[in-house]
Each structure stands twice: as structure tokens, then as C-alpha cells.
Amino acid sequence: MNRKIKDGLQYVLIHSAAIICVITLFSILFYILKNGIDYISLDFIFSTYSATNHGGGISTMIMGTIYMVILTLVIAVPISILSAIYLNEYATENKVSALLRFAIDGLVSVPSIVYGLFGFSLFVSTLNEYTGGYSILSGSLTLSIMILPILIKTIEEALITIPNELREASYGVGASKVQTIFRIVLPSCMPSIVTAIILGMGRIVSESAPVLLTAGMVYRMPNSIFDSSRTLTTHLFQLVNEGIGETANQQAFATASVLIIIVVILNVSAKMIANKLIRK
């Protein structure tokens, strides 16, 4: 009997924990969307923010975010694919590859604010002449280094799943190693790579502390990657932190809603691609 009560209590705790997780997520989503969705309009999305009346829309922040996502991916994706190829297709287990893996694990654990400090010190201050100081370029370079280790790890995991028979069959018909990698290995795990990239986009959109320290706070439309720009996250931070203007609160909820919608869409699409993979 005693055992039954103990077991029953554990069952209750286990179920409650899972329910708490689900409730936490849905209360965040519900609370923010409920307060933000009404303020979202085409006008809010497509008009610029105005400093004089602290009102207007978020078009410039959306552009800033898009710039940041594209530039970061352009820098980080090729490097991470090539690195994953090295680690899975070329590296033998020796001290060099152990050191490289140590560095990748080390980078994963560095807090985002430290990436911000690093980006500020190297890209904003030291390389000021080339990056434009606080700029989209400085932000993207910083974020690239930040997402690199995660991209490498997920892409490598995809490469590992490709069976060796495929590679050997390709060598058997006279293909070189490079040909095998580009014609056989990479195409076979393309969906996983796409999933990794989509999740990487989510991380870039979500990041705020390093962006604040490297891309600055200018809310005007960026003309080039050398301009400072706000992203949606840093704009939300600024709205909450300063809270100037009559509609600051509604703007904040609406901006947060837009962010949530983007993040959920990215995750759902990544999930759909991954599910298709499993069904195959």
C-alpha cells in the first residue's frame, strides 16, 4: 500500500511538471499575443519609427533584422558546412581535432554578453575603420561567431547519419573524395542542413545583448551594412527600458508579438522539414 501511495505521488508530480512547462509556454504566448495582436496592422509593419512623437511602426527594425539574418548566415553557413565536413570526413582522432572540438564546445558555453563585449572591442572599436563602428556588419560578424559552433555541431550530426556504403559506392565508380562529398554526402543530408539553418535564423532573430553592444541603437532605415541599426529585439528592449511616448506600451506588445510569430513560424517549419525526413 505504502509503495502504491509513493508511486502515485510520483506520477502526480511527473504529470504536474509537464503541465507546468506547457502552461508556462502558453501563458507567455497568450499574454503577449492577446495584448499585442490588436496593435499590429499593415501600417505598423510598414511605417517607420518616429523619434519626435515616439510612435509609428517597425519597418526599419524589420529591415535591420533581415539584414542581420542574411549577412550572418552568409558568413556563418559556408564556414560551418566546411568545418563540419572537415570534422566528419577528414579529421582523424588526434590532438589537433581534439583541440578543435574543445574550442567548439568552449564557444557554445560563452555567455552572449561576453560575445557582445568581444564584438564591441574588436569590430566596433579596433576595426572601426572597416566595419563602420556600431553597424550591421559588426553585429553580424559577432553573431556569426556565436552561431558557428551550434551550426557545425548540428550539420556534423547530419553528416554522421550518412552511411559509409554510399561513400564507398561513389569511390567505387571512380569519384574523388571532393566529388563524393559534394555530389553524394551533402545532397543526402540537405534537409537536415536546411533545418539547422532555419533554427540558426531563429537564434539570430532572438539575440539581443550582443546586438545591442555591436550594432547600436539607430532606428533609421539602414542604407548599407556599415550603418548602425536596431533589430526587433533591441527595439523591444528600448521600448520597455525607456518607455517614452503614449503608445510605447502597445508598441512593445505588438513588437513582441511580431517576434513571437516569427520565432514560432521558424520552429514549426524546421519541425515540418525534420518530420518529413523521419517519414522517409
Next chain:
Amino acid sequence: MNALTHKKRIDSGFKKVVFSCTTITLISLFSIIFFILIQAMPLFKEVNIVSFIFGTAWYPLAESPQFGIAGFIVCSLLTTIMAVIIGIPIGLYTAIYIAEIASKKISNFVLFVIEILAAIPSVIYGFFGIKLIAPIIANVFELSIGTTLFTASIILSFMVLPTVVSLSTSALKAVPNSVVEGSLALGATKIQTIFKTKISYAKSGILASFLLGIGRALGETMAVVLVIGNSIAFPNLTNLFATYFSGGRTLTTNIVTELAYSSGTHRAALFATGVVLFVFVSVLNLVIMQVKKKGVK
């Protein structure tokens, strides 16, 4: 014949390219350490390291400025500890639910919930905290302001959950069936098998998930800065209860609050704050590596 050597040359050239790409991670890690150290150096010409770490006063702009971050270290530790006290049990029990109890369909759904929790931007956690959680805290505990260390801890506990859940789930799922069957054959119930056999078998993976959760809480910035009240007063260590329900400032929020308008020694002190944070996280990381190594053995 010529075509063959050409192929080989491409192969060896490509190997060099992919190798150099991989070294970017190593170079980055060293540059991060190098650059934050270099920028922190000027501080230690004026302040010795002991009075920086153990100093209780932070007046960077005073006529005779004081740079003591002991209060921020304490706040970082207090919020992190409370966050894991709340987050770890919920996280571990959710992992048990996903790995052991729920049907495949439901466990996939809960896992997806966890993925979205992980994907929500930290600034949104902070925003949610200041708009909804802080007023609730103020109400329940009859405080004038709801932005406190405890509020920050609650928000951090949400953010620790995904790390603990996803890694503990994989650790539990990796326990071989033979171990489970042995326990069941001896007459243990399912719950007993989970808690006595599976968890002890998966303990290194589960412990690693806790430690990674701690690292996540320690390094979080934007969620915390919005809900912690940003007070620089040294926390009252004799009455922790009162301390948890008053404002504070952590290592991370000290950096993000002041960096933009800092210069000279003040700026160096903020980089030094980053160095201290980095040291904390690196030590934690070394412990995690040891734990994982033991698990492999």
C-alpha cells in the same frame, strides 16, 4: 593518369580549405579571451584585483571612483541558485514524463513545447517578467516594486527548463533496455525502476544538464536586466529573504547597463566584469567535461 593527379591535387587542396575553416573556431575562442583580457587590463593599473572582486561599492563615476563587484557576484549567484532550485525539479520530472510516461504523440508535443520555450527571445522573457510576473510578485508579497532578485529567478527558471529537459530526456532515453528489464524482473514497479535504476544509470548526463542549466542562468542578460531592478546596493546577506525581495544587479546586467556610456577605467572595469563571468562559466564548463567523461567510462 594526368586526370588522376589533378583529382588528388583538388582533394588535398580541399582538405586544407576545410581544415582552415575549422580553425576559425579555435582562433575565435582565443581572440575572445585575448580581447576581453586586453580591455580589462587598464583597470588593474589602478585597482588591485582583490578589491575589485571583494569590494562592495560600485561608484564608477564618483570623484574617487570605486570598482567593487562583490555585490554583483552575489546577485548572480543568488538568482542562479534560486532559478535552478525551481527549474531543475520541474525540468527533471518533465524529462521523466517525456522519456518514460507519455505516449509518443504527447511526448513529441511536450518536446516541441520545450523547443519553443528554448527559442523564445530572452528579451521577451524579460518583457513578460516585467509586465506580468513583477506585478504579481509585488501583489502577493506586498512590495512597492515587483522588480526583485526573486522575479529574476522565476524568469531564469523558465529559461533553464529547456536545457534541463532536453538533455535529461536524451540521457534517460539512452539507458539500455536490459538495465530496465533487470530491475522490473526483480519486482520493482515502473516508478521504482525509473527513480532507482534509470536515473542512477543516467546520472552523469542528468548532472551535465543541471550544470548547463546553471551556466545558462549565470550568463543570461536581457531577460534579467528588465526585471531585477538594477540596484547597486550591496545585498543584505544576513536576511536573504529580504534580499530576494529587493532589487539588485548581476554581473551580466552591470555590463549591458553601463557599457555604452563608459570610458577609460570605467570601461575597463566592465570588461573585467566580463572576465569574471567568463572565468565562472569556464570553471563550470570544465566540471561538465569531467562529468561527461565519467559518464562515458
